[in-house]
Amino acid sequence: MNKPTASASFAGTGRPLHHLGVAEASRLIGAGALSPVTLVEAFLGRIAAVDGTLHSYITVTAERARAAAVAAEAEIRAGRWKGPLHGIPFAVKDNYYVAGIRTTAGSRLMLDHVSSTTATAVARLEAAGAILLGKLNTWEYGTGNGGVYHDLPFAVARNPWDLARFTGGSSTGAGAAVAAGTAMFALGSDTGGSIRLPAAACGLQGFKASFGRVSRAHCLPNCWSLDHTGPLTWTVEDNAIVMQAIAGFDPDDPSCPDEPVPDYRKNLHAGVKGLVIGVVRDLGPEGEALDAANAAALEEAALILEAQGAIIREVRLPAPLAQYRTVTKVINWAESLSIHEADFRDRSALMGQALREKMMAGFTVRAADYLAATRLRRSLVAATDALVRSCDALLMAGAFHVAPRFDEPETITPFTADTATTVFNVTGHPALSVCTGFDAGGLPLNAQIAGRFFDEATVLRVAQAYESATPWRDRRPAI
């Protein structure tokens, strides 16, 4: 079989193979019209062509992927098609352990770390037939102080919409890879927005499901009580397909409840007629930082959903955004230091500035303040849950700004700090970042759709209704 070039296209779509979505590619593979070997080679070619400047990957596992593609092709030809992820190439943030493959977490402290275990989410994807292409760039340990200092052992991932701009963090490579087509989908992790912020900056759909919905087992922890794992995809349907494979109880993750997993595509296209969607327009004084373009796109999104029959109701969060942010900071600092105390105590000189400064914060947190944060958290969870349960879903801002430029470093930290993503890390409700168009400069805009505990299906349904009514999925970055 001839190896396709990086720009190889599938005749039935007219688009490069690396810009097919999961649902589209899986239909072609299932019908025998597209070979997993061809698809994987197209992605490896794409990586070879652009990743020297994009830096979405830390490690590419090309030979492992090729072997898996050959096996998938043989299985499918033999009539053993496993489902919509069989033969689909993906990649994971380099804080997911995969047995036998280096996991660096973007750090000098882990450059030679090879795990003997595989993250449950990765194992589930591979069992469903998906093909791992490699490990993706990340902020060090998947965390930091919000700044980017260009002092890590791997070059910083670049935003495919403008290579001079930041991808959003901390799942930097995941955002870059899915937007640029160096992976068909990716897994990231999210403690305060680290799936949703790269999705926002790179024009993707990024889903942080309910706390415990997707296993975190055998991922490098950042903050036990705020960490989530989940997918970044091009379309909402792709997200539903990936969620179907990775969601569900895992005895290796103590946060996972034994909640049944519904069929996420069953009502995906059911529309929003009659659904009550609470729109959070007023985020208090902190909300004044929201870009005008993101604010306008939020209003437009509400109108689009209303035009489809949704009942739009204006609502407010039960507490100032500042309270959610402060709770997140203090819990995150303390738990992160607890996890990485030995590294900070003995090897802090090897850390980049962003991680070291976060560890410094954890080093000085008082126990009484940490417990005050967890006590307030319980109150915030109850009050926010009452709001969420009064609607079918919430629509509100996520990241307030478009992707900032690297040569304007003073704008990098505000991109991470000026958000409403932390609300749902504090409370644990599912929240999806959806692309809501582009600003005048062609940079992606975003909003969040949040839902009730373990009602990911409704979040996806609302996002699908919005996506289907807008043209944003027709545009790809020029890289």
Place this chain on the structure above:
Amino acid sequence: MPATDLTSTTDEVRLYAARHGLAGFPEDQFARLAEIATMVRETGLAIPRMPSEEDEPAHLFTATPLRG
């Protein structure tokens, strides 16, 4: 609560670091550690305190379904 000076000095954080076994910490980072310690103290005190002693923390687990 009486007025308190929340500022940490470099000498104070150096002593604190030594007491808690911080080894090999870059010398040029102690001033930054003092700044961060001050910011953390201010952030912690900004958290509204829950009014009742029965307002318990958000727990990481409940005993009944405890697994793993």
